[in-house]
Amino acid sequence: MSYQINEELLRFRPKMAQDKVIFNDFNLWYGEKHALIDINIAVKSNIVTAFMGPSGCGKSSLLRGINRMNDIIPVARSTGEVLIDGKNIMGSGINVYDLRKRVGMVFQRPNPFPMSIYDNIAYAPLLHDVAEEEELDKIVENSLRGAALWDEVKDRLDDSAFSLSGGQQQRLCIARALSINPDIILMDEPCSALDPIATIKIEALMRELKEKYTVVLVTHNLQQAARVSEMTAFMYIGEIIEFGATRDIFENPREELTEKYITGRFG
Amino acid sequence: MNPVSREKIMKRLLLIAVALSLIILPVILIWVGYNGSGIISIEFLTSRPRLFEYGGIYPQIMGSVYLVSLCTLFGAPLGIASAIYLAEYAPDNRITQSVRFFTETLAGMPSIVIGLFGLEFLVFYLQLKTSLLAGAISLSFMMLPWTIRASEEAIKTVPQEYRAASLALGATKWQTIVNVVIPAAMPGILTGVLLGVGKAVGETAVVWLTAGSGLEAFVPRSLSSPTGSLPMYIYLLATQAHTVEGVQRAYGASLVLLIMFLGVSVSALMARNYYLRRLGN
Structure with a gap:
């Protein structure tokens, strides 16, 4: 199996980027199940x-560690630190609602609210009182432009979000995440419910978004990781097996397990 | 008998069963309409009852409207609030399960028992007297379980993804409930409330014991006024009238009650469709 790693990704070296999110001895349990084991990585x-990684390896749990969405699962508990810009978000005195304003999230299936396109984007700015009514139109436009959706919907902002196609809905969800101007965007298998053409658009968008934001992507699609990510972590049963530049992971894996997974001789 | 002909026979039997059950409703409607429409006039609708079986039913119509409105005012917020707690906050344990079981039981509770409780507790013990207030509170006991059950169901069927999306945008749980969950559950909640209102509109035993005798000649002027209602009026005239005029008035009042009930149902349907459209379905 061969992977198409694009030029820009080939040139990337981890040294070139600064640390954004650091996991220090991060562990997570769902009840008795040890879902994440001694995670120590720095997301740039x-x-x-x-x-x-394969299903159930903990990749989504790790992603949700960055905006503490694991908190809403009653049986989940964790130890260790997660630092964002040097500050431990697991520490006391951290307001989880403020944290989630800074860390946007896009889910596996497009999940726009049952509201108009406009209201979907205006939801969070209104909630957090960050916008005067007059600025709201501008925020909606900028967010939709940021998600490469503006031209397709600018004449039908009052239509229901459900009138959009699946791929458009997912871009709307990305725009919704951009509406409160986060620094990090988490994407939990954002293309798994989309067709190939919609997938290409979202992947192109990810490449654009990383100019302004730190993008973390969960995917079970190896080709996708090779196409869009500078760095890749390979996970297996709750552990990070290997983490490094995507080029190294795909062309020169250090671990046998990684190599087996990359070459499809897994299981 | 071979399976094929048994199939045919069973299909026919089932068709007969459905025809029998469906024919009852129009028969009742036509029967009441036929017997009741003759007496309906502006005078009948706007004057007060006289000499037991003469006069109009204005105080009864208004009494029913007051009772049901007030009952909804008490029952709907309380029922919806309970449903929100049960669906969103209550831990999934024995206590919650018992509360749920209790609510379902309450929905099937014979109304005469609720009426008796209203009489003993509200009318006598709390000294509310036989009044609009006592009647409306007792009726809201009738309404509550229906409202809670349907609303809880509606809230629970709101996809989990909406909640996750809202929480991930930094909303608190309460903000998520108010801004996303409740609007999305609105069609079901409305159905629940109006199901409860429908129960209250036609309820006889409860108002009999707690609100008034039925033949009140005045529209209630305060919460403590005894209050007549259409179901009570119908009950009294149907069982105790000696003249054709009396029986006719029972039918006339039944027709008005039916129209009120249909009004509630139709507005329920319209409100439901309005919200469904707004939600984009």
Whole structure:
């Protein structure tokens, strides 16, 4: 199996980027199940980082560690630190709602609210009182432009979000995440429910977004990781097996397990 | 008998069963309409009852409207609030399960028992007297379980993805409930409330014991006024009238009650469709 790693990704070296999110001895349990084991990695700023691995390896749990969405699962508990810009978000005195304003999230299936396109984007700015009514139109436009959706919907902002196609809905969800101007965007298998053409658009968008944001992507699609991410973490049963530049992971894996997974001789 | 002909026979039997059950409803409607429409006039609708079986039913119509409105005012917020707690906050344990079981039981509770409780507790013990207030509160006991059940169901069927999306945008749980979950559950909640209102509109035993005798000649002027209602009026005239005029008035009042009930149902349907359209379905 061969992978098409694009030029820009080939040139990337981890040294070139600054640390944005650092996991220090991070562990997570769901009840008795030890879902994440001694995670120690640094996600770099302004690149796309992919977490990949087979189902149940913990990649989504790790992603949700960055905006503490694991908190909403009653049986989940964790130890260790997660630092964003040097500050431990697991520490006391951290307001989880402020944290989530800074860390946007896009989910596996497009999940726009049952509201108009406009209201979907205006939801979070209104909630957090960050916008005067007059600025709202501008925020909606900028967010939709940021998600490469503006030209397709600018004449139908009052239509229901459900009138959009699946791929457009997912871009709307990306725009919604951009509406409160986060620094990090988490994407949890954002293309798994989309067709190939919509997938290409979202992948192109990820490459654009990383200019302004730190993008973390969960994917089980190896080709996708090779196409869009500067760095890749390969996970297996709750552990990071290997983490490094995507080029090294795909062309020169250090671990046998990684190599087996990359070459499809897994399981 | 071979399976094929048994199939045919069973299909026919089932068709007969459905025809029998469906024919009852129009028969009742036509029957009441036929017997009741003759008496309906502006005078009948706007004057007060006289000499037991003469006069109009204005105080009864208004009494029913007051009772049901007030009952909804108490029952709907309380029921929706309970449903929100049960669906969103209550831990999934024995206590919650018992509360749920209790609510379902309450929905099937014979109304005469609720009426008796209203009489003993509200009318006598709390000294609310036989009144609009006592009647409306007792009726809201009838309404609550229906409202809670349907609303809880509606809230629970709101996709988890909406909640996750809202929380991930930094909303608190309460903000998520108010801004996303409740609007999305609105069609179901409305259905629940109006199901409860429908129960209250036609309820006889409860108002009999707690609100008034039925033949009140005045529209209630305060919460403590005894209050007549259409179901009570119908009950009294149907069982105790000696003249054709009396029976006719029972039918006339039944027709008005039916129209009120249909009004509630139709507005429920319209409100539901309005919200469904707004939600983009």
